[in-house]
Each structure stands twice: as structure tokens, then as C-alpha cells.
Amino acid sequence: MKTLGIHSFVWTGGTTQQELEGAMEKSHRLGYGLIEFPRLDPSKFDVAWLAQRLRDYNLKVVVTMGLPADSDISSEDLDSVKRGEAALNDAVAVTRDLGGEKLGGIIFSAHNKYRSMPTKKGWDNSVAAMARVAEKAKASGVSMNLEIVNRFESNLLNTTAQGLAYIEATGSDNVFLHLDTFHMNIEENNPAAAIKLAGKKLGYFHVGENYRGYLGTGTIDFPAIFDALVAIGYDDYVTFESFSTKVVDEDLSITCGIWRDTWVDNVEVARLAKVFIESRYDEALRKAEIGRTA
Numbered sequence: 001m002k003t004l005g006i007h008s009f010v011w012t013g014g015t016t017q018q019e020l021e022g023a024m025e026k027s028h029r030l031g032y033g034l035i036e037f038p039r040l041d042p043s044k045f046d047v048a049w050l051a052q053r054l055r056d057y058n059l060k061v062v063v064t065m066g067l068p069a070d071s072d073i074s075s076e077d078l079d080s081v082k083r084g085e086a087a088l089n090d091a092v093a094v095t096r097d098l099g100g101e102k103l104g105g106i107i108f109s110a111h112n113k114y115r116s117m118p119t120k121k122g123w124d125n126s127v128a129a130m131a132r133v134a135e136k137a138k139a140s141g142v143s144m145n146l147e148i149v150n151r152f153e154s155n156l157l158n159t160t161a162q163g164l165a166y167i168e169a170t171g172s173d174n175v176f177l178h179l180d181t182f183h184m185n186i187e188e189n190n191p192a193a194a195i196k197l198a199g200k201k202l203g204y205f206h207v208g209e210n211y212r213g214y215l216g217t218g219t220i221d222f223p224a225i226f227d228a229l230v231a232i233g234y235d236d237y238v239t240f241e242s243f244s245t246k247v248v249d250e251d252l253s254i255t256c257g258i259w260r261d262t263w264v265d266n267v268e269v270a271r272l273a274k275v276f277i278e279s280r281y282d283e284a285l286r287k288a289e290i291g292r293t294a
Contacts, residue, residue: 066111
């Protein structure tokens with residue numbers, strides 16, 4: 001694990017300068033080395049200011065997003081595809097200007113519950129648009145990371161195997177997988193095996209409990225998760241993600257089905273998450289070392 005991060009929605013659902021400053025300050029104070037921001041609208045904040053404050057707090061940054069329904073690159077409507085491709089290129093530019101190296105999230109389709117099956121034409125449109133964006137992003141030093149999400153948040157990529165097939169179809173070496181324990185817990189019959197299948201194509205990793213709350217209090221088999229990360233030699237960003245109606249904005253609450261408070265004290269949930277992730281990761285490293293020397 002290169003750096004341990006935290007999603008800004010643990011701290012705030014807003015993007016005012018004051019809210020962004022508070023999210024960075026709390027992340028830094030608790031010892032996190034990275035903060036993940038959802039797609040940021042440059043018209044609502046000063047990009048240069050945020051980039052400088054990230055440097056001041058010595059925080060790395062990842063930007064994630066979900067495409068809106070009218071800008072879906074997996075649509076059969078070419079105007080929607082064009083709008084989605086433009087949105088992705090804009091997000092790449094913001095990520096670059098903030099000093100980030102990864103754009104992740106649901107960047108291959110719209111972030112919503114679909115009412116129809118994916119189509120071959122939609123798949124082809126998405127793959128072609130992603131290949132074009134990935135090429136431009138590579139020139140900016142930004143990788144594209146496909147968040148494999150559950151069936152209620154996309155109809156296109158729900159499993160690691162689907163994500164790998166999509167990456168192969170792009171023909172790009174700048175497209176990777178963004179896996180998330182919450183989503184894998186729903187869609188993968190064996191999340192640890194899915195991580196091993198991803199292997200070197202795993203570019204970004206989210207840790208979250210099955211109900212979005214305190215780590216270790218739900219049903220996810222975290223020892224197996226961290227054993228798998230160590231087994232594939234994953235040495236990149238790991239980020240804690242947790243949503244509660246106490247913080248998350250209304251639109252995302254509706255899209256992600258966050259209908260209740262999964263916690264009320266964000267400092268406590270973040271503090272405990274850092275201890276939990278670091279201890280489980282260290283335990284997995286020790287187990288792997290014992291296995292090599294036994």
C-alpha cells in the first residue's frame with residue numbers, strides 16, 4: 001500500500017472553499033496521505049488554490065466521478081457520447097491541474113439504475129470513447145480507472161471479469177480497474193479471487209463496509225481481501241469510503257440509496273478506519289512473510 005486515503009464525502013457533501021479546506025485539514029490531522037474528491041466543477045472553486053492547499057497539507061489527490069444520464073458514453077445516442085467524452089476530458093484536466101495521477105469512478109457509463117440491458121452498440125461506443133480519452137489522459141500523466149460497481153449503479157461493468165474484457169477492448173495501456181469492497185460484496189461470488197484476477201490491472205482500491213458504516217462491523221471478509229492485495233503485490237493507493245446521510249449530499253444519497261445515518265461522528269469513523277486498514281494490511285504482510293519462510 002503506497003498511500004492510505006479517505007473520500008471527502010466522509011467530511012462534507014459540499015465543494016465550497018471552506019468545505020474543501022475542512023476536509024483536507026481533517027484528513028491531514030488524522031494521518032491520511034491522500035484525499036479523494038468527487039468530480040469538481042472548476043467554476044465553483046479556484047483550482048490553483050486547491051492544488052496549493054493539497055501541497056501545503058502534503059496530500060495526494062484522486063478525482064472520481066459518475067457520468068450523468070445525458071452524458072452517457074455507453075448510450076446509443078452519439079450526442080450523449082460526445083457530451084460524456086467532453087466531461088471526461090474536462091475531469092482529466094482538473095485531475096492533472098490538481099497534481100493528481102488517477103481519474104476513477106463510473107466513467108464508462110451513467111451513474112444510475114438502468115431500465116434496460118446494455119447493448120453491443122452502447123458497449124462499442126463506450127470502449128471507443130474511453131480509448132480516445134485514455135490516450136489524451138496518458139499525455140497528461142493521468143490514468144483512467146474503471147470503478148466496477150453493483151447492478152443498481154450501472155448496467156455495463158459489474159464484475160472484475162467484465163472490466164478486464166472492457167480494458168482489453170480499448171487496446172489502451174492507460175486504463176485500469178478501480179475495485180471497491182462494497183460493490184464486490186454484492187456482485188462477486190469470491191471478492192478475493194476477483195482481486196487476484198485483476199492482478200496488475202488493479203489501479204485503485206476502495207475499502208468500505210457492506211452497509212457503508214464502520215469497518216469490521218459488517219459482513220465483508222477483510223482478512224481475505226487484504227491477503228489477496230498482498231498476494232498480487234498491490235502497492236498503490238487504498239482509500240476508505242463511507243457514506244452517511246449525516247454528510248452526503250441529497251443527490252448522491254438518492255443515487256446510492258443512502259437512506260439512513262450509518263454513522264454520526266465522522267472523525268471517529270475516519271480514525272477507526274485508518275487503524276483498521278493499517279492493522280489488517282500489516283497482518284496480511286506478516287502472514288505472507290511467514291508463508292514464504294515456512
